[in-house]
Amino acid sequence: MSKIAVLVSGGGSNMHQLIKNGIELNCVIADRICGAENIAKENNIPFFMFDRKTINISEEIFKLLEERKIELVVLAGFLSILDGKILEKYENRIINIHPSLLPKYGGFGMHGLKVHQAVFANNEKESGCTVHYVNNDVDAGAIIEQEKVDISRAKSPEEIQKLVLEKEWILLPRVVKRLITK
Numbered sequence: 623m624s625k626i627a628v629l630v631s632g633g634g635s636n637m638h639q640l641i642k643n644g645i646e647l648n649c650v651i652a653d654r655i656c657g658a659e660n661i662a663k664e665n666n667i668p669f670f671m672f673d674r675k676t677i678n679i680s681e682e683i684f685k686l687l688e689e690r691k692i693e694l695v696v697l698a699g700f701l702s703i704l705d706g707k708i709l710e711k712y713e714n715r716i717i718n719i720h721p722s723l724l725p726k727y728g729g730f731g732m733h734g735l736k737v738h739q740a741v742f743a744n745n746e747k748e749s750g751c752t753v754h755y756v757n758n759d760v761d762a763g764a765i766i767e768q769e770k771v772d773i774s775r776a777k778s779p780e781e782i783q784k785l786v787l788e789k790e791w792i793l794l795p796r797v798v799k800r801l802i803t804k
Contacts, residue, residue, distance in 0.1 A: 624693040624802040627651055629683070629700035632734075634658025635787065636698035636719055636794050641665050643795035645802070648690055653679055653702040674702045684708040696798060697756060701733055709758060716756040717801070719794045721786045723768055724752040728761030738779040738786065747774040749782055751790045753797045766801075769793045 625648040628637045637650060638661050650662040653674040662669040672682045679702050687695065687708070697704075697718040704716070720728055720737075727737045727749075741749045750770040755763035769789040776782045 625691055626694045626696060626798070626802070627687055627690065627692045628696045628698050629653070629702075630656060630658040630698055631701040632656050632658065632699045634661040634698070636790055637661060637696075639791040639795050640696070640698070640798060641667075643799070645795060645798055648692060649686070651683055651686065653700065658699075678706075680704045680706045680708050684711070687712070694798070694801060695756075696794070698794065699734075703730070703760060704756060705758065709756065713757075714755055717753055717766065717797065718756050718761070718763070719790055720752045720754065720761055721749075721783070721790065722752065723748070723750045723770065724754060724761055724765060728752075730760045732761065735779055735783055738782040741773070741782055742776070742779040747772070749773045749786055751786050751793055753793055767793060767797050 627649050628647055629651045630637055631653055634657055637658055647667050649668040652671045659669050672679050684707060695712055695716040722737050727740050748770055750768055752768045753766045757763040771785050771789050773782050
């Protein structure tokens, strides 16, 4: 089985779905204090936190990945932007889950509820989520797989967020399982 690191910034619901789907995680890395720490500890998964405001987070994460011999990096609600040699060394081995049907509603600053607010403001009838490879351009790496969601009856960005998140919980474990069994 592949050694997997999950990078998080929030509650860890996508990370939790990986665990629930029997995907073994080598470690969890956060860029801030977040709820995902509790999930990692409850599941005896080593947890590391780097303060993105005081260090070069990409360099520090790179060192940890190398130390732990990580083979696949999963960004699951990770808000820091990775750059530098981590993207070179782990090319096509860093994936991200994004809460829209990329290339729509992606890019710098488009994360979390902001995405769903933009989708709602544009009266979209369909949204969804995308798992893609991470490269030097934010949310522009090759798309691995997408899940569509009918949002034609959604009455708020928060309702869209809930509908899309439920699909994320299905899509991310499916893609990770496929990648680690290649």
